[in-house]
Amino acid sequence: MNTTDTSLIDSALRTWKLNIDRANKFFTGLSEEQLQQEIAPGKNRLIYLWGHLTAVNDALIPLLGFGERRNPELDPAFLLNPDRSVQQTLSGKELQRIWEETNEFLWAEFSKLSPAEWIQKHTSVSQEDFQREPHRNRFTVLMSRTGHIGYHLGQAVLAERQ
């Protein structure tokens, strides 16, 4: 049975999933060498974008109240610093496993939320601020992070296939 609010959430979850699927299709199966390619001369490497998206998705776990982060070790190399400034030793295969596990976990949690829970505050806004700014809720975070995946995918596709 579809009510208006479940339809709206269904649309947003489909849009998230579409972006995850596009990223899967793009990154999965790239060789270690291909992952070292830059999206443009002097710009981020593909492995950095993939790791960055993985770290940001992992950080959604506490932000949306689903529990503790599972892979905070990604942050120094992929989130807190620019590409190449920190030595990273993760292979593409390992990154793929983390990426997939993170997304499966998120998807399972997303599916449990009711419409009322989607518009509850996320965990990094205070109760007081949320009273004044009720748009700082889980649903807005979902849409912002969906857009973030697309933003970097737009960049990733610029890398010349080798």
Added chain:
Amino acid sequence: MNTTDTSLIDSALRTWKLNIDRANKFFTGLSEEQLQQEIAPGKNRLIYLWGHLTAVNDALIPLLGFGERRNPELDPAFLLNPDRSVQQTLSGKELQRIWEETNEFLWAEFSKLSPAEWIQKHTSVSQEDFQREPHRNRFTVLMSRTGHIGYHLGQAVLAERQ
């Protein structure tokens, strides 16, 4: 008064607006020369991305049932063909005017829709297909086009400032 569905729509409209504002901030004020820059060697020029986003937004007008297209003349140079394959004579100033007018028109129309209208079918899906695939609605289109703006903005920011 906020119900769950109006909150969900408010989040989506804010996310759209945020992307429009980012695009405004990026493109507005670029010189004609800067607009000729490529996002990376051999890739699309900034003017092409901006024109492309404008044409896609213009095409939202009939897709969402708001009326006829206002600037279909953009399509040959910015939507139907790759960059540089069609002679285009539009200046950045003219493009900016069309971009702004299009977005103002869309915003006014978005604001009139009720939650029930957001989950109605868009105009390029048949009634029969929509019965089977109720996610092919206005709201899904809004989210997809919001993502499309971000996708190309991710590319635009790669252009080296000159």
